[in-house]
Amino acid sequence: MIHLIVVKRIKPIPFSGFLIPLISLITGLLLSGIILYLSSGISFIDLMATILTAFRSPTVVKDTLILTLVGISLVLAFTGAVWNIGSEGQIHMGMMVSAWTALFSALADIPILAKIVGILLAAILGAFWAFIAGVLRAYAKVDEVPVTLMLNYIAYYILDMLVYGPWRGKRTWGYIRTDEIPKILRFQRILNTTATWEALILVIITGILVWLLLRYTTIGLRIRVLGSNPDILRSAGISVPLTIVMALTLSGLISGIVGSVYFFGDTYRLSYPLEEHTANYGYLGILVAWLSMLDIRAVPVAAYIVSSLRISGTLMQIGGLGGVETMFVFIGSVLLTYSIVRIFSEYSVKIRF
C-alpha cells in the first residue's frame, strides 16, 4: 500500500512566488490537453500551437489590459481572504450605468464629461453591488462566495430586462440590443490594436493606487491582517466586519470601472441576453489574481497569460459556443493544479511503501 505523507517544511522553498505559478500553469495545461484529447481528439501539439498563436494575437493587448484591471480588483479582495467571485456581476453593473450615461443622459453631448461620469458611476455601482455581499458577509455571516455568485445572475437579468425593454435600440437590424454609442464617445484605440489609451491609463493609475493602498496605508494593513489573522484585528479593537465590507466594496469599485472600460472601449452596446454575450472577464480574473500569487506587480504578466488562454479557447472552439467550453477547461485545470501545487512551498509530500 502506498502512503502519501505530508510534512511541513522548515523553510518555504526559494523562488516559490515564481516557480509555483509556472509549475501550475504547465501541469494545468497538460491536464487540459489530456481532457481535450480524450473528449475531442485535439492533439497536444495543436493545442500548444494555438496557444502560441494566441500569445501574438491582435486582441491580446486589449484582453490583457482589461484582465489586469480585474486582477487588481480581485487581488485587493483576496488579500483580505474575502472571496469576491462576483466581479462578473460588478462589471455588468458598471456597463449598465456607462451605457445609460452614453445613450440616455444629457451628458452624451459633452463627450469628455460623459466618459468621466460614465467611469465614476460605473465605479460607484460596482462598489454598491459588492457592498451588498460585503454587508451580508460581515453582519449576517452569509458566505460571500454564493452571494457574490448569485448577484452575478441577478446583474445579468437586470441588464437583460433593460435591453429587452426600455433600452432596446432603433438601429439594430432586428437584434435585441441597444443602439451603438456614437464614435466620439468611444475610448481612443492605441495604434492599430483593439486596446484603448483610457484603459491603459486606468490600469496604471489603479495599479499604483492599490499597490500603495495595500503597502502603505492603514486600510491596506487592515485588509492584509484580515487575510492572515482576523483575531489580531479583533484584539486590536478594529472592526472585522467593517474591514470585510471595505475590502469587498473597494474590489467592487475597481470591477465596476472594468465595466466602463469594456463598454466604452470594446462592446459600444449591450446585447440581449447579456449572459450569452459576456467575455467572462469576471471569472477569468480569479485565475489572474491567483496566478499572480496576490502580487500586484505580477498581475499584468498573469493577465497576459490568461488572455492568451482565453483567445486560444475561442480559436479552437468545439461546439459553436464561442470557445467558452475550452476556456472553462483551461480555467478549471490551471486553478485546480495551482490550488494543490501551492502547498508545496510550505509542505513536502513523501511517498512511503
Add this chain to the structure above:
Amino acid sequence: MIDMILEIAPVFITYYLVALGHGFFEKSGVLNLAIDGLFIVAASVAFVGAVYTLNPWVGVLSAAVITALFGVFLAYVTTKFPVSHGAVGLSLMFLGYGIGLIFGIPANFYANSQRIKSADYTFRITPDVEVMMFIIPIIIGFLLLYILNYTKLGASIRAAGENPHAAAALGVDVLRTRLIAGAIGYALIGVGGAFFTLAWRSGWDPKIYLLGYGWLAFAISLSAGRHPLVTAINAGIFATLVKYQYLIQTTTGISTEVAKMLPFIAAIIAMVIFNVTPLRRILAPPASLGKIYYKEEKTV
C-alpha cells in the same frame, strides 16, 4: 390543483436530491463549492448515457458514478492535503462547466443527426411517476437522516465535520469517512442532475451552464441547516418558485427577467434568514466546515 402540485415533481426531485447530497457531504466538513459545475457534469453525462443507449436509467447511473468519482476526488484532496477547500471547489466548478459542455455538445450533434427525439431517451412522465418522484426522494431523505443519527458511519461523518482532530484521536478514520460521504453525496447530486435533463427539461441544451441551478441547491441546503427533512421543505418551496415563475410572471405582469431573478433573490434572503434567526443555532453548520485538516503527526 393536484395536477399543479404533481407537475412540480421533476423539479422537486432534482433540487431535493442535489441539495440532499450536498448537505450530506458538507456534514463531513468539506466545503462544497464545486456543486454548480458538477451539477452540469451530471446533467450532461446523464444526457450522453441516455442518448447513446436510449435508456434513461443508463443516464442516471452514469451520472451517479461519474459525479461520485469527482466527489471522492474532492474529499481526498481536501482531507489529505492542507489545501483551501474553496479554491479546489471553485476550480472543479469551472472544470465541471467545461467538461459538461465538451461531453454534451457532441452527443447533442449525434442526437440531432440521428433524429433522436427527446421522448426516446427521457423518462415518460405520468401522474404515477410524478407521485413516485415525490415519495422516493423523501424516503432517501429519511434514510440519510437515519444514517446520520443512528449509525456508526453517521456518527463518524458528524464527528469529522465538527472536529476532525478529535474524531481522529477517538479512532475515526477521517479520510475514509469523508471519501464515503463524498461518494454518497455526489452520487445523489449526480442522480438529481440526471433528473434535470431526463425528467424536468426532457433534453439537453448547451446553455444550461448559465442557469446557476446548482447554486440554488446550495442555498436550499444551507438555509435548511443541511437537515435532510428540512431540506425537503425548502426544495419544495424553490421547486414551486422555479416551476411557476412563468405563471407568477403572467399573473402579476412582471417581466421574464424579474421572474428569472426571483429564485436567486429568494435564495439570498433564505440564507440571510437562516443566519440571523435562531435557526442557525438549532441547525448549526458543522464547526469545521471548510477548515484545513492537517495533522502534524503525519511527520514520520
